[in-house]
Amino acid sequence: MTTIIEARNVTKLFGNGRLRSGGGTVGVADVSFTVDDEKPTITAVVGESGSGKTTLARLLLGLAAPTTGEVLYRGKDMRRLTRSERRRFLGDVQVVFQDPYDTYNPFYPVEHALQLTVRKFGLASSAAAARSLIDEAMSAVGLRPEATLGKRPHQLSGGQRQRLMVARALLLRPKLIVADEPVSMVDASMRASILTTIRGLHERYGISVVYITHDLTTAYQVSHQMMVLYKGDVVEAGDVESVIRDPQHPYTRLLIDSVPKPDPDEPWALERPSEKAARVTPTTCPFVDRCSRAMDACSQAKPPLFRTSSTRAVACFLYEDAHRLDRSELNTVLTGAR
Amino acid sequence: MSAITPAPEHRATAFGADVLHVEDLRVEYVTSAGIATAVDGVSFTVRAGERLGLVGESGSGKSTIATALMRLLRPPARVAGGRIVVDGVELQGLSDEAMRRMRLATIALVAQGAINSLNPSARVEDQILDGLVDHGRAGRREQRRRVAEVLRQVGLRPEVARLFPHQLSGGMRQRVCIAIAISLRPKVLVADEPTSALDVVVQHQVMETFRAVQDDLGAAMILIGHDIGLMAQFATRVGIMYAGLLAEIGETRKIFGNPLHPYTRLLIASITTMERKTELKGIPGLPPSLIDRPTGCPFRDRCPFAMERCAVEEPLPRPVDDRLVACHLY
Numbered sequence: 001m002t003t004i005i006e007a008r009n010v011t012k013l014f015g016n017g018r019l020r021s022g023g024g025t026v027g028v029a030d031v032s033f034t035v036d037d038e039k040p041t042i043t044a045v046v047g048e049s050g051s052g053k054t055t056l057a058r059l060l061l062g063l064a065a066p067t068t069g070e071v072l073y074r075g076k077d078m079r080r081l082t083r084s085e086r087r088r089f090l091g092d093v094q095v096v097f098q099d100p101y102d103t104y105n106p107f108y109p110v111e112h113a114l115q116l117t118v119r120k121f122g123l124a125s126s127a128a129a130a131r132s133l134i135d136e137a138m139s140a141v142g143l144r145p146e147a148t149l150g151k152r153p154h155q156l157s158g159g160q161r162q163r164l165m166v167a168r169a170l171l172l173r174p175k176l177i178v179a180d181e182p183v184s185m186v187d188a189s190m191r192a193s194i195l196t197t198i199r200g201l202h203e204r205y206g207i208s209v210v211y212i213t214h215d216l217t218t219a220y221q222v223s224h225q226m227m228v229l230y231k232g233d234v235v236e237a238g239d240v241e242s243v244i245r246d247p248q249h250p251y252t253r254l255l256i257d258s259v260p261k262p263d264p265d266e267p268w269a270l271e272r273p274s275e276k277a278a279r280v281t282p283t284t285c286p287f288v289d290r291c292s293r294a295m296d297a298c299s300q301a302k303p304p305l306f307r308t309s310s311t312r313a314v315a316c317f318l319y320e321d322a323h324r325l326d327r328s329e330l331n332t333v334l335t336g337a338r
Numbered sequence: 339m340s341a342i343t344p345a346p347e348h349r350a351t352a353f354g355a356d357v358l359h360v361e362d363l364r365v366e367y368v369t370s371a372g373i374a375t376a377v378d379g380v381s382f383t384v385r386a387g388e389r390l391g392l393v394g395e396s397g398s399g400k401s402t403i404a405t406a407l408m409r410l411l412r413p414p415a416r417v418a419g420g421r422i423v424v425d426g427v428e429l430q431g432l433s434d435e436a437m438r439r440m441r442l443a444t445i446a447l448v449a450q451g452a453i454n455s456l457n458p459s460a461r462v463e464d465q466i467l468d469g470l471v472d473h474g475r476a477g478r479r480e481q482r483r484r485v486a487e488v489l490r491q492v493g494l495r496p497e498v499a500r501l502f503p504h505q506l507s508g509g510m511r512q513r514v515c516i517a518i519a520i521s522l523r524p525k526v527l528v529a530d531e532p533t534s535a536l537d538v539v540v541q542h543q544v545m546e547t548f549r550a551v552q553d554d555l556g557a558a559m560i561l562i563g564h565d566i567g568l569m570a571q572f573a574t575r576v577g578i579m580y581a582g583l584l585a586e587i588g589e590t591r592k593i594f595g596n597p598l599h600p601y602t603r604l605l606i607a608s609i610t611t612m613e614r615k616t617e618l619k620g621i622p623g624l625p626p627s628l629i630d631r632p633t634g635c636p637f638r639d640r641c642p643f644a645m646e647r648c649a650v651e652e653p654l655p656r657p658v659d660d661r662l663v664a665c666h667l668y
Binding site: 048049157187188190191192193195196199214216217218220221222244254255256258259260261262263264265266268270 | 395396508537538539540541542545564565566567568570571572590591594606608609610611612615616618619620624
């Protein structure tokens with residue numbers, strides 16, 4: 001079993017707390033997560049803005065260093081990679097960013113981004129070999145090379161640009177693609193093709209995907225397992241089918257209920273916070289101020305994770321009869337999902 | 339429980355008079371590559387109390403319509419034909435000054451990205467007062483009272499009046515924008531993608547706010563967006579836009595229950611939900627170029643039902659099953 005990326009009890013704080021008595025802001029708190037070469041999986045990380053999902057992505061990509069805990073690449077702390085290990089890491093772990101408009105240099109034809117990757121990583125020995133690699137990657141994401149090559153970025157639709165970014169990532173045959181809101185800036189009719197492409201790459205090449213999104217519907221459609229973040233905490237995690245069918249954390253339920261259903265006869269209603277809802281402090285549940293099920297216990301301590309089944313964990317006192325799960329063992333319910 | 343439920347059927351007859359009438363509207367953009375027809379002969383009416391949703395992909399002309407309704411189109415855009423009548427007044431004939439008086443007082447817009455357009459260095463109350471003062475409404479004390487009232491209407495505490503935009507969350511900022519839009523009690527309220535930058539939970543609150551203020555004003559409302567689920571939940575009628583045309587327009591229930599135009603059918607079929615995992619289906623192909631528009635139906639290249647006639651003759655909106663459909667199938 002080869003572990004590509006392992007986050008161990010990773011916490012990221014912003015601001016060191018010395019300047020203001022309020023302390024730093026929590027980016028993510030005590031998250032453990034593993035991407036395994038042998039069990040490629042699509043994991044959705046969902047949450048609202050400020051939930052820490054992009055911070056988690058940046059930690060996994062080595063673009064940010066954890067305040068405490070560590071992120072390991074093939075067993076070695078990311079901060080101590082040698083030059084050649086760092087290079088290997090870049091080949092193994094690729095990213096697709098949110099904005100397909102910002103990632104291109106408008107002065108070059110779009111394939112420049114792909115050629116650069118081929119060149120920097122020495123993927124091809126001749127121009128012809130480079131061309132065939134690029135053609136192959138483009139076909140894999142459903143772009144016709146003859147209709148795309150030579151175009152400038154503004155001549156492609158947002159969906160095409162984003163698929164080309166996926167093609168670029170694919171050139172390196174990575175083990176993991178981190179996709180940070182890859183479809184949020186793309187028209188609805190284009191979303192399907194990008195998500196189908198991502199799912200197809202997983203199936204065809206065994207690539208793991210961390211799909212960062214605020215959109216529960218697409219998260220449900222493409223992923224196997226899901227982590228729900230709220231203000232930096234993992235509040236619920238597990239296999240996607242059971243999380244969506246039977247959300248246990250009241251926050252997950254709120255997120256699901258908030259999505260307007262495309263049926264005028266289905267109500268679009270949200271539960272109000274309970275009478276026991278209270279102010280949030282570091283020693284309460286982070287969701288106690290908005291929770292429809294808040295109880296006295298919720299304002300007395302921060303709930304730990306409870307293991308509600310072999311593939312589920314939830315940080316909520318409603319489930320305190322279940323076994324406690326140490327936060328460092330979070331990946332035991334996640335990798336159990338498949 | 340708080341719910342945004344679509345108006346029940348019996349309310350459909352309870353709507354008031356037509357307050358917005360758009361007839362054969364055409365808008366063009368003059369570009370170096372030629373003239374792009376962004377809106378190509380669109381007609382609809384909205385009655386007081388009604389909520390019309392306009393949906394379509396980017397480039398379908400929905401935002402251009404919103405801008406035209408406010409008569410805020412600037413070159414290279416120009417109105418090439420048609421008329422817009424708001425509360426009995428035809429906009430094209432108005433002087434600039436008369437149009438300025440109509441805006442906010444009779445027709446108000448919550449523009450796309452409005453939430454980022456608040457003045458960062460002015461307090462919320464001053465930004466609401468701007469419109470009130472400009473339209474010369476009431477004395478100082480009355481104006482302050484009005485600020486508190488509109489804030490209450492959008493569900494914000496009176497203290498928010500003294501705050502600056504950076505002290506507010508995204509949802510609160512959008513509600514301030516709504517407060518500004520309703521400050522002169524307009525008869526028509528236009529909202530262009532008002533929740534596209536907001537989280538889902540906040541989106542629900544903002545739409546609930548829109549519904550409450552629209553109910554309270556008895557205004558006609560137009561919601562522009564691309565989220566079909568949101569339209570199903572919020573609009574009493576929907577118009578589906580494609581390449582500058584209204585492909586289909588009718589009561590929300592009718593359209594969702596039995597979509598007729600092939601584009602509407604594909605659009606509704608491509609919706610993914612959390613009910614079950616499905617094949618993710620987009621609509622193959624791309625919309626046509628708006629410059630040198632092809633003759634015939636603009637959807638024909640992507641349409642599974644395209645016939646010979648579709649290539650030569652542009653389908654005009656025809657009444658079918660209590661709605662208008664622009665398709666030769668009917």
